[in-house]
Amino acid sequence: MKLGLWPAKTKERRATILAGLILVQALCALFFIADVIEDLRLDGRIDGPHMVLEFVAAVALVGGVIFLMIELRGLLARMSDMQTGLDIAHGHLADIIEGFFDEWGLTDAERDVAIMILKGLDNDAIARVRNTAAGTVRAQATRIYAKSRTDGRAQFISLFVEELLAGNTQLGDI
Amino acid sequence: MSIPGPALSRNSKSRAEAVTAVAQRTSGRISAREVAVWDPLVRLIHWTLALTILLNATVIEDESTAHEWIGYVALGLVGLRVIWALVGPTHARFSSFPPSPARAARHLRAIFAKEHSVFLSHNPLGALMVYNIWLSVIALGVTGYMMTTLAFFGVEWVEEAHEVIFGWLVLSVALHVAGVALETRRSGVKLVRAMITGRKNIPEGSCMK
Numbered sequence: 001m002k003l004g005l006w007p008a009k010t011k012e013r014r015a016t017i018l019a020g021l022i023l024v025q026a027l028c029a030l031f032f033i034a035d036v037i038e039d040l041r042l043d044g045r046i047d048g049p050h051m052v053l054e055f056v057a058a059v060a061l062v063g064g065v066i067f068l069m070i071e072l073r074g075l076l077a078r079m080s081d082m083q084t085g086l087d088i089a090h091g092h093l094a095d096i097i098e099g100f101f102d103e104w105g106l107t108d109a110e111r112d113v114a115i116m117i118l119k120g121l122d123n124d125a126i127a128r129v130r131n132t133a134a135g136t137v138r139a140q141a142t143r144i145y146a147k148s149r150t151d152g153r154a155q156f157i158s159l160f161v162e163e164l165l166a167g168n169t170q171l172g173d174i
Numbered sequence: 175m176s177i178p179g180p181a182l183s184r185n186s187k188s189r190a191e192a193v194t195a196v197a198q199r200t201s202g203r204i205s206a207r208e209v210a211v212w213d214p215l216v217r218l219i220h221w222t223l224a225l226t227i228l229l230n231a232t233v234i235e236d237e238s239t240a241h242e243w244i245g246y247v248a249l250g251l252v253g254l255r256v257i258w259a260l261v262g263p264t265h266a267r268f269s270s271f272p273p274s275p276a277r278a279a280r281h282l283r284a285i286f287a288k289e290h291s292v293f294l295s296h297n298p299l300g301a302l303m304v305y306n307i308w309l310s311v312i313a314l315g316v317t318g319y320m321m322t323t324l325a326f327f328g329v330e331w332v333e334e335a336h337e338v339i340f341g342w343l344v345l346s347v348a349l350h351v352a353g354v355a356l357e358t359r360r361s362g363v364k365l366v367r368a369m370i371t372g373r374k375n376i377p378e379g380s381c382m383k
Contacts, residue, residue, distance in 0.1 A: 018214070026254045
């Protein structure tokens with residue numbers, strides 16, 4: 001299995017960059033705070049442009065780290081919400097597909113084949129997965145198209161896409 | 175086109191699961207489901223901290239400036255992780271892995287009873303190790319800093335404490351690595367991969383906690 005060290009998705013990349021910035025900036029903040037404290041201990045004075053600048057830098061860095069942490073948390077929450085939404089949609093799509101299959105009265109074998117057609121597998125691939133002859137799959141596909149009153153693969157698939165795009169009110173109350 | 179009402183009612187649940195099963199069987203992502211648990215900040219801190227410990231324990235000269243600086247970086251990393259454990263996302267928070275010997279004992283019993291439980295955050299035993307390692311790093315940083323101050327320079331017990339805590343940390347890291355290896359074998363969750371990619375694979379038939 002591939003170890004995705006550098007995430008492929010834009011949001012995950014953003015989160016990784018944010019985390020890296022937080023790490024480096026936090027260490028810089030630590031350095032400046034330690035430096036200010038050290039200078040205070042040796043010097044005991046807070047005046048002078050050097051001290052003021054260092055103090056401002058320390059405060060700005062700490063503020064930056066806090067801000068970036070809030071940003072990262074927000075981004076992570078959005079990513080997790082999106083995943084939840086996908087999970088819900090995934091479950092409902094399965095329900096929708098099942099609803100159609102029941103309506104058409106597909107047999108169990110036909111259901112298997114129909115799902116694989118929806119997933120974009122061609123007849124040969126389906127035959128390999130199901131360990132049957134290509135002719136059997138072709139016959140099953142023909143029966144599926146007949147039962148769903150579609151004239152082929154493309155129209156069959158578009159039935160489901162149409163259902164998703166139409167914004168059916170029955171599905172609104174998820 | 176609408177969905178027929180009654181058809182969805184009875185065993186539609188298991189039917190829907192069958193759809194999912196067939197869909198997964200043909201998608202290549204066969205094995206199990208994956209859950210994102212470790213955010214990038216947790217992972218970065220983990221591996222950077224491991225690197226600082228490794229560097230200071232092996233290649234870096236003991237009384238060099240580099241040793242001091244790397245020590246402070248390690249201290250800062252633990253500090254940052256503690257803040258993140260207060261404000262960060264769910265699995266990174268203290269509340270996801272409370273330091274509880276009782277939970278750890280229960281987890282041990284579950285291991286011997288061969289239960290297939292999977293923890294999304296640290297498992298209770300791992301959580302204890304996490305706190306142990308953080309505290310050790312903090313103690314090392316504090317005693318190390320004390321050695322650089324005038325008041326404690328050359329004071330014997332401070333140096334001895336630094337040495338003893340270092341030994342304890344090495345032992346802890348060894349136990350940590352062994353624990354990860356054992357838990358990976360027991361639960362089937364690829365823990366090292368999870369700390370790299372952030373995702374835990376949840377094997378089928380294991381109960382999530």
